[in-house]
Amino acid sequence: MKSESDKPLIIVGAGLAGGLLATLLAKRGWDIDVYEKRSDPRVAGYEGGRSINLALAERGLHALRSAGADTAVIDRAVMMRGRMVHFSDGTQQLQRYGKDDSEVIWSVSRGELNITLLNAAEAAGARLHFNRRLDAVDFDGRVAKFADDHDGSLSEADFTALLGADGAGSALRMAMNKRIDLGERFELLGHSYKELEIPPAQDGDFCIEPNALHIWPRGNYMCIALPNDEKTFTVTLFLPNEGDPSFATVQNGGDACALFERDFADALPLIPRLQQDFERNPAGLLATLYLDRWHVDGRAVLLGDAAHAMVPFHGQGMNCAFEDCVALASHLDREDDLSAAFAAFETERRPNAAAIQAMALENYLEMRSRVDDSDYLLQRELELQLAQRYPDRFVPRYTMVTFRRLPYAVAFERGRVQRQLLVDATRGHDTIDGVDWSWIDAEVRERLTVLEVEH
Ligand code: FAD
Ligand code: 8RB
Secondary structure, eight states: OOOSSSSOEEEEOOSHHHHHHHHHHHHTTOOEEEEOSSOOHHHHOOTTOSOOEEEEOHHHHHHHHHTTOHHHHHTTOEEEOEEEEEOTTSOEEEEESSSSTTSOEEEEEHHHHHHHHHHHHHHHTOEEEOSOEEEEEETTTTEEEEEOTTTOOEEEEEOSEEEEOOOTTOHHHHHHHHHSOOOOEEEEEEEEEEEEEEOOOTTSSOSSOSSSEEEEEOSSOEEEEEEOTTSOEEEEEEEESSSSSSTTTOOSHHHHHHHHHHHOTTTGGGOTTHHHHHHHSOOEEEEEEEOSOOEETTTEEEOTHHHHOOOSTTSOHHHHHHHHHHHHHHHHHHSSSHHHHHHHHHHHHHHHHHHHHHHHHHHHHHHHTGGGOHHHHHHHHHHHHHHHHOTTTOOOHHHHHHTOOSOHHHHHHHHHHHHHHHHHHHTTOSSGGGOOHHHHHHHHHHHOOOOOOOO
16 A cells, blocks of 8 residues: 555654654655654754663564664664673672573663664655654644744644654644543553663773673562663662652662662662762653554554553563564555554554563563572573473573564463463472473473464
């Protein structure tokens, strides 16, 4: 299908999904305008401010490949081979994510990634408009209204359809909701986060192991750190909103220092500006957004965080948003009209978004407490053995999510079967020596079909 009229498709938001979607669609010959509320980061410097990094995994990387933007991104990324777990007693342990360096995740700078995608979108023929905040939509007349937050001016644009890549606080979603009930539901996690920074060491090098995602699990809360290519780390402290410790009890820089002295003693000397970082940086809320509908006939559709914001604990928000872009572009190619394309996109992606949202919630518990729990370590040991014994049937859930591209919903369901099997097989055992292999073998063959490798 190609455009139904001479009006463009308008992408709202030139963030991560907006940049990639514009590239994919412009390359396929669609007439694309992108409207972004912020100024052009290539001119003004990135408005997001601090150097913030994201974990890029196979799903996101594959989507970048399909836009020809993968090498530019990987060139400046830092490889993360596994979790470096920092225990309370100060010891550390690297838990590898994959079988070798073909199964790693990448720490990338959000600002640089965004710029790479904007350049790719423009090179593909998309027109980018900055300082244009979507303000209102006339769905009948197919006119979008924008405000410039810098000079207060207003403008309008005609469209064939609106593609909403305007993030968790989507203005397009709000406008769609006025026309039809999208069934919007926000579920707050009850925990928030704060970003801190580990600068380079005196000699200019990384202070701690660069090729890992660092985790300080502390039961009901945790810290993580991801490397930046300028040899700093962005640390994120996750705490509950209530209780002790929480953002209710840890209120200022002094409280934060005391918390780190007690619970993150090995990290404290690495964060010289802990007090300032804590007081200057706002605490961010964490929530999951569920919608019953993602589109208004052939006039508007949502994707990425605008459709399904999730908690961060699987590092899949961007990866999932990028997968959405590839899926939407391919449905637009295949279907005869926009309405059918949007409906097919939603049917494909909504169950998968729900599955990664659920897995992201579960991974918080896994990261903050289960990584040093003995039942869990026993199950993990058996899991690694089963993964070797049945490489095409028993694939750890983390691997299916992070290093494969099978639908998230399939990873979720197979993960459930596998977890049950691990719990049943290790029940009453302290080591894996006594497990009943013949029972396990039979269960695996019966309950886990051979998993094809995606191409
Ligand atoms: P965004 O990237 O948020 O883009 C939305 C864009 O729309 C923005 O440019 C915004 O300015 C613009 N906009 C908003 N409103 C309007 C309007 N009214 N009019 C016009 N434009 C508008 N994901 C991972 O996969 N791995 C990670 O490690 C990871 N780490 C993260 C770390 C942090 C600190 C945060 C906050 C998120 C992280 N995520 C991560 C999640 C990831 O950032 C999001 O899932 C992803 O950015 C979603 O892309 P998007 O394009 O839907 O939204
Ligand atoms: N959003 C990540 C993982 C899984 C790591 C593992 C977890 C920070 C906000 Cl919390 C988190 C992961 O299971 O060992 N991979 O990538 C990224 C994560 O947090 C990112 C940096 C983050 N996202 C609001 C803060």
